[in-house]
Amino acid sequence: MIVSRSHRPSKCLSYSIPSLTRDVLKGKTCNHPFRRTIASGSFLSSSFPRDAGADPTEVEQRVAEMGAKIRRLKADGISKDELAPLVTELLALKELANSKENETEKVDKTATIEKRGGDKQRVELIDSEIRQVRLEKAIAMEEAGHNPYAYSFNPTHTAAELQCIYEGKLRGGEEDENADVTVAGRIMTRRVFGKLAFFTLLDESGTIQLQLDKKRLGDSFKDLKAWTDAGDIIGVSGTIRRTDKGELSVYCNEWIMLTKSALPLPDKFHGLTDISKRYRQRHLDLIVNSSVRETFRKRAIITSTLRQKLNELGFLEIETPVLHNEPGGAEAKPFETYHNSMGMELTLRIATELHLKRLIVGGFHKVYELGRIFRNEGISTRHNPEFTSVELYQAYADYNDMMELTEDLICGMCSSVSDTLDIEYGENTISLERPWRRVSMHDIVKEQMPEFDFSQLDSSKSASLQLAKDAAKANGVPKVDSLGSVGEVLNACFEELCEPTLIQPTFVIDYPVEVSPLAKPHRSKPGLTERFELFASGRELANSFSELTDPVDQRKRFEAQAAKKAAGDEEACGVDEEFLVALEQGMPPTGGLGIGIDRVIMLLTNSPSIRDVIAFPLLKKEE
Numbered sequence: 001m002i003v004s005r006s007h008r009p010s011k012c013l014s015y016s017i018p019s020l021t022r023d024v025l026k027g028k029t030c031n032h033p034f035r036r037t038i039a040s041g042s043f044l045s046s047s048f049p050r051d052a053g054a055d056p057t058e059v060e061q062r063v064a065e066m067g068a069k070i071r072r073l074k075a076d077g078i079s080k081d082e083l084a085p086l087v088t089e090l091l092a093l094k095e096l097a098n099s100k101e102n103e104t105e106k107v108d109k110t111a112t113i114e115k116r117g118g119d120k121q122r123v124e125l126i127d128s129e130i131r132q133v134r135l136e137k138a139i140a141m142e143e144a145g146h147n148p149y150a151y152s153f154n155p156t157h158t159a160a161e162l163q164c165i166y167e168g169k170l171r172g173g174e175e176d177e178n179a180d181v182t183v184a185g186r187i188m189t190r191r192v193f194g195k196l197a198f199f200t201l202l203d204e205s206g207t208i209q210l211q212l213d214k215k216r217l218g219d220s221f222k223d224l225k226a227w228t229d230a231g232d233i234i235g236v237s238g239t240i241r242r243t244d245k246g247e248l249s250v251y252c253n254e255w256i257m258l259t260k261s262a263l264p265l266p267d268k269f270h271g272l273t274d275i276s277k278r279y280r281q282r283h284l285d286l287i288v289n290s291s292v293r294e295t296f297r298k299r300a301i302i303t304s305t306l307r308q309k310l311n312e313l314g315f316l317e318i319e320t321p322v323l324h325n326e327p328g329g330a331e332a333k334p335f336e337t338y339h340n341s342m343g344m345e346l347t348l349r350i351a352t353e354l355h356l357k358r359l360i361v362g363g364f365h366k367v368y369e370l371g372r373i374f375r376n377e378g379i380s381t382r383h384n385p386e387f388t389s390v391e392l393y394q395a396y397a398d399y400n401d402m403m404e405l406t407e408d409l410i411c412g413m414c415s416s417v418s419d420t421l422d423i424e425y426g427e428n429t430i431s432l433e434r435p436w437r438r439v440s441m442h443d444i445v446k447e448q449m450p451e452f453d454f455s456q457l458d459s460s461k462s463a464s465l466q467l468a469k470d471a472a473k474a475n476g477v478p479k480v481d482s483l484g485s486v487g488e489v490l491n492a493c494f495e496e497l498c499e500p501t502l503i504q505p506t507f508v509i510d511y512p513v514e515v516s517p518l519a520k521p522h523r524s525k526p527g528l529t530e531r532f533e534l535f536a537s538g539r540e541l542a543n544s545f546s547e548l549t550d551p552v553d554q555r556k557r558f559e560a561q562a563a564k565k566a567a568g569d570e571e572a573c574g575v576d577e578e579f580l581v582a583l584e585q586g587m588p589p590t591g592g593l594g595i596g597i598d599r600v601i602m603l604l605t606n607s608p609s610i611r612d613v614i615a616f617p618l619l620k621k622e623e
Contacts, residue, residue: 066090131262137227138260144223148260153235156182160205166240166248175241175251183208183250184235184258186287188265192225198249201234202287209249210236216253224255231261279611280619292612295605298417299613302601305416306390307370309409315366315392320355322348322372326576329353329518331561332375333570335385348374352391353518353592357547358582360393360590368392370597381609382539385618388597393547397591398520399530402544403507406534406593407434410505410541414604425537425606428503436505436534441494444508448497449475459486459527487512487527502535517557517573519545541599547590551583 070086138148157165162181170176185203195214200207214221216238228234238252266288278285278292285292307317325344327334329351337346352369359367370390377383394401414421414432421432442455452471457464468489472480477496483489490512502508510522511531519529530546548554558580564572601613611617 063090127264130264134229134260134262137229138262141227141257141260146257148227148257150235150256150258153184153256153258154182155184155203155235156180158205159183159185159201159203159208162208162240162250163206163248166242170240170242170248172242172244172246175239177239179240180237181240181250182235182237185233186261187228187230187232187234190228190230195221197221197224199228199234201236201250204293206290209243209247210252211241211243211249212236212252212255216251217255220255227257227260229261229264231263231265232257233259233261276619279617280622282616295601295607295613296615298605299601301416302413302604303370303388303597305413306409306597309412310368310390310392313366313405315368315394316364317369318356318359318364318367319371320349320352320369322374324349325578326574328573328576328579330375331517331571331573333377335374335376350375351594352389353594354576354579356391356393357587357590357592358579360395361582361585361587365395366392379618381611382599384598384610384614387610387614389594390597391592391594393590393592395588395590398546398589399509399532399544399591402591402593403438403532406507406542406544406595407436409595410534410600413600417604423604423606425603426608428537430504430536430603432505436507438507438509438532440510441490441508441512442510444498445490445493448501449493454486454490454493457486465489485512485514487514491515499535499540500538503537505534505536505541507532507534516545517561518548518554520548520550521553537603539599540596541603542593542595544591544593547587547592549583549587549589551580554583555580 066086066089070083070090073083073086141148162183166176183201183203185201185207187199188202188207189200191198197210197212199210199212201210212221212224217224235256235258236250236252237254238250241249241251243249266284278289286296310317323337323339323346324334325346327347327350329349330353332350334347334350337348338344339346351373352371356367356369368390371388372386373389374386376385379385392405394405411421411432411434414423423430423432442453446453446455449471452475454468457468459465464486465484468486469480469483472489472493475493475497477489477493480489480492483492491514494508498508509530509532510525510528511519511533513519513521513527513529516529516531519531522528522530532544533540534542534544548557555575558573558575561573562575565574598610598613601607602610605613607613
């Protein structure tokens with residue numbers, strides 16, 4: 001129900017907010033169910049402040065009486081000197097009234113001071129007191145016949161819509177009296193000046209100011225002051241007015257509490273700066289940081305655009321299993337689990353590749369899946385144990401077709417959230433204008449190691465492997481002694497020396513066969529595969545193959561991976577017999593592509609960490 005002049009609360013409440021607390025502390029009987037909970041100690045802190053002064057209603061009454069007395073004496077001709085003490089008393093009473101109105105805000109401020117002082121125990125005490133005051137306000141509302149937790153509400157406009165509609169309209173002090181708008185949102189700031197109040201209301205689209213005064217709201221203005229706090233969710237109806245200072249405002253005729261917030265907002269509304277707390281309490285991060293809301297709004301647009309574009313190109317999105325008998329499709333350590341009723345050891349998927357390829361074998365020409373991948377690996381600004389990727393497969397295509405498609409998809413995602421293909425990332429401006437650079441792994445490594453050419457080595461000779469290792473170590477590449485092939489050493493040199501330098505979008509093509517177990521051999525370069533990875537801002541964004549369709553060759557590569565796994569390599573895969581049976585049925589020439597969605601969103605939103613673009617990233621448990 002809207003709280004308005006025609007629906008004001010009963011004046012016969014058995015307890016005011018301060019008296020309720022006082023009576024509970026004195027052990028008086030509490031019949032209300034919420035009161036019984038408070039009296040039992042579930043909510044109440046033993047050091048909750050007792051009522052230290054006059055009731056706010058009494059103070060307001062004394063202000064009114066003193067004002068009337070001063071006006072009578074002035075009419076009777078009293079001198080200024082005789083009137084001065086009474087005026088001083090009136091000003092003191094008004095100051096006391098204002099302090100009572102902002103009692104909760106003062107407690108909030110105390111909490112802030114204690115937080116900055118570093119007294120953790122006192123912070124918890126103050127926060128519990130704030131919570132207690134707010135819960136008592138909810139009780140008072142219920143006793144007055146108003147539900148502090150509404151069932152529904154129907155706004156007519158958002159904050160952004162009103163800002164747009166009235167842009168350039170209404171001069172300072174003007175009102176659109178014909179407007180009839182209803183908005184809802186969270187109170188972010190609350191300023192009360194006697195019979196006038198200004199709230200900042202936040203909804204999904206942005207903020208708008210509310211102007212509320214006793215003249216329009218009548219007795220419900222007193223309830224507004226007594227019951228609302230920053231963080232509450234309210235609904236209001238009214239006209240539109242631009243204040244004398246030029247601020248567009250909803251000039252409220254009615255208001256209703258939609259959800260009473262039991263906890264205060266972070267310090268000063270922009271004060272949630274602790275990175276760990278931002279990730280751990282993402283709901284608060286979203287409330288107080290508009291840039292975070294914008295990042296996740298863009299994420300939703302980007303993923304929706306990607307799906308729409310693939311669907312328009314004729315791709316079908318088909319879901320594949322998350323639980324696998326045999327991990328495959330990537331080199332990564334899986335998460336392990338167990339199915340009780342089936343008595344099966346299973347892993348969470350590390351890729352969607354092998355099941356999607358089986359769909360190609362089954363006769364689909366274009367398939368994809370956008371979904372979560374799980375890898376039991378370390379956490380960094382680029383890695384999260386669960387992340388989002390899109391994998392797609394197209395029959396009768398190769399990795400050259402996939403390069404064209406990759407450019408098309410990423411440029412389309414960029415255009416959905418930006419009006420330019422030149423984007424800022426950190427200190428760099430990255431241009432996504434096509435075409436993007438294409439360079440072989442051999443050539444780009446030679447740029448960093450001009451004195452050594454991997455392409456001249458005969459990988460079948462053991463001496464070549466030692467020469468490669470010596471050259472790598474001479475250039476500061478670590479951990480190459482344990483590598484067993486020239487191709488692996490080449491890849492290590494690329495990752496260490498080249499990858500961080502690839503700021504502009506670059507396709508690195510033609511990878512060694514030893515690090516590409518699912519890619520087709522290069523049609524003209526022995527020892528290499530038709531594979532590319534896309535890099536930008538110094539990190540990998542996408543991976544693609546001309547897919548291996550020879551089942552005999554595929555089995556040999558699986559067996560080589562299985563040997564590495566048996567030797568202790570936790571990221572190596574085993575032999576997936578089910579996939580090999582499907583491949584022996586015959587798979588057409590196929591191009592495959594995987595894009596790391598989180599990293600693309602990092603790039604397009606200028607986010608330095610993958611945790612900034614995952615709503616609820618995995619975090620260590622707090623001690």
